[in-house]
Amino acid sequence: MMDSAILDAFFEECEDLLVALSDGLADMREGLADDETLNAVFRSVHSIKGAAGAFSLEDVVGFAHIFETVLDDVRSKKLATDEALLRVLQRAGDILADLVDAARDDLPADRDQVDPVLRELESFLSTDDLVKEEFVFEALTLSFDTRDSGSEFEVSFHPSAEFYAAGNDPALFISALHDLGPCTVQVETVKLPTDLADFDWTKGYLTWHVVVADQKNDLAIREIFEFADDLCALKVHETTKDDPQPDVMSLPEEVETVPEPDLEPAQAARPSTQKASKKSASTLRVDPERVDRLINAVGELIINQSVISQRIEEASLPNSSELYGDLDNYKLLAREIQEGVMAIRAQPVKPLFQRMLRIAREAADATGKDVNLVTEGEATEVDKIVVERLADPLTHMIRNAIDHGIEKPEERAKTDKPATGTLRLTASQRSGSIVIEIIDDGQGLNRERIKEIAVSKGLISADAQLSAQEIDHLLFAPGFSTATEVTNLSGRGVGMDVVKTAITALGGRIAINSIAGQGTTFSITLPLTLAVMDGMIIHVGGQTMVVPITSILETIRPASTDLAQIGLDNQLLRIRGDYVPIIDLAERFGVTPQSASLTDRVLLLIQTESVSQCAIAVDDIVDQRQVVVKSMQGTYGQITGISGATILGDGKIALIIDPDAIAAGQGNALSAHIRAQKEDAYATT
């Protein structure tokens, strides 16, 4: 039990270290690195090696060791940092990450991947290093047997008044340390008052310095102090003789400051709880399930809030009633709680993007293309689930962009583009949504080819007249894959439709913008939170539905002069000199509108990805409020034009409209085709 907890902590720490490593290597490659960067890189590898040694993860240790030796040579300027070396170092960073991943999943290392890189690393080492390496490696192996090859750790701890008040006895701690290995104990008495009259027996005046020998790492030591962590000022550091830089081994949380000596001990204890704020105190590790439970409860709270609002409305109280003010406060509080809870789940996209850097390098290597992946907006925070579920779609899209988008170097040479292709992965927050873009400077989509394939796969009929955007959207059609030959990389039969499904499941949408010869941009728009969204409650033909606020630009009650017509029943809305198509929601959903005349109804002007703008005609707008999104994916499946459902204050279900799908459905041959297919599918079940 304990072991697995420590192991988990190790992997979590590895993740941080790998991020630091990858950052440092990227900086080195861009020539931004100074000695400190190099040290940081070295430290990361060294710490991973050290900790992995403690868990006998030999694959990781072995690889990290060679890696570290090369880095050490770089650090001591024995090796020149040329492009070739940096390339290998970066690959080695990826392999190390893979090895850690493999160890986490308890899988054997992929020797086919590891060995070539290992050999390349070794090729940079002189024979001297290799001999030294043998020796050090021996030493490490021995340390598994906990013989006298471990490092020495100096533990300094200064118990505070609270420490004693809680009934702790320093002697027990020292004896526990003694159990770990041979100890030398010293006590520092400088803080003892010289005048006995000043002596306060409740306070702690003593600081112990214990040197524990034969330790693999400081985990066991920290474990002893775990429950007294905030009751005493604790410092653990390694005092290895053969390591001139003691800070090399130190973990981030050890930047603890010892309390100022002139402070009273009781006060000194307080900074000790804050001092770790550098890292450990600023983050809190919580079981995600607890957060989920809280989120569910908040979801219920919001439903409950709308129930109460509705009840109060029905009670038709006088307008002056104070209850309305209280109700508004309640709403605000509920929203605040909800935002707070969502913020707990928010995570920066950085680790995700870093993974993509690896994917991009691997893909570039596999295709023999020269690609530089630039990431932007790594600090953008998204719901944890989104980060997790985006990994696969992004991987797929990055691979696609490199495999299909960016041209081979010789082809690029024929154009005026630089030989190295650039792939940009950006994240940004735009009014209530997160936008992630993948932008390549490749050849752009080959629309002729896409259309041919779609015809040959029976997705569209040969004579279908499609706009450029509609053709682009064919990429997302199920069963579509542009790869002429199935490459190792992309084109495994799962195509962009899987990407689209994954993104739709997250409540997001995806758009393509491609210019022939200049590149393709995929933009993914995701809601900030999954569980709750702002919606406009509308009525359509007796049904209550919800339209996401984020897609509504404005609401219009049209005058008859604002309306125009094309053909028999293609309505247009004139707005500020532009004409936008009007989509009748009632007609789309097969219900009867309250009034046939558009002037009696309300138009919602919406911004969509496939059609630039369009107006959706609804019967009436009821309210604007937060709604809790319930997925229908699991119970029923997806419905064109509907992204989910929510429960209203009266307990009824209202469907949430997907404006993009509604807009895309407008005269779209593809969606009509898919609808027809779906009806077939139902007919056969």
Added chain:
Amino acid sequence: MQRHDNSKAEKHIEFVTLVAGGQSFCIEITQIREIRRWSPVTHLPHSPSYVLGVINLRGAVVPILDLAAKLGFSAITPTERHVIIITAIDDRIVGLLVESVSEILGVQADMVRETPRTKEDASAIAVAGIIPVGDDMIKIISLDALLPTTLATAA
């Protein structure tokens, strides 16, 4: 079919008998979550005719199917007297609208007869076996066959 074979190994099986499209059917009791009165549904656009809509079942969105229509009989016009059987297959919860629910029928596993081979129409596919009860014959509905997972993935 699978489910039925499994249950055959056990000695005693309990079924809930119901009437849909004027005929007697039954569903294994372990697949039934609860039985509730008809309440108005929220209609789903673009849905097949046998899908009545969705209801709010204590915070979950549950689709309601007209069992008679699904089995190829004429659709029920729901009234207060009709009953919704909430069934659970794996993680999926689906409500079935039926004309009435009659009783719980306990039978020995060997009483279940195989479905005679007939023309494969909508209801024959969904019948996993039959139980003779007196002069009557009650058909066992296989929810797996009735609601293939394609319902959820058809889009």
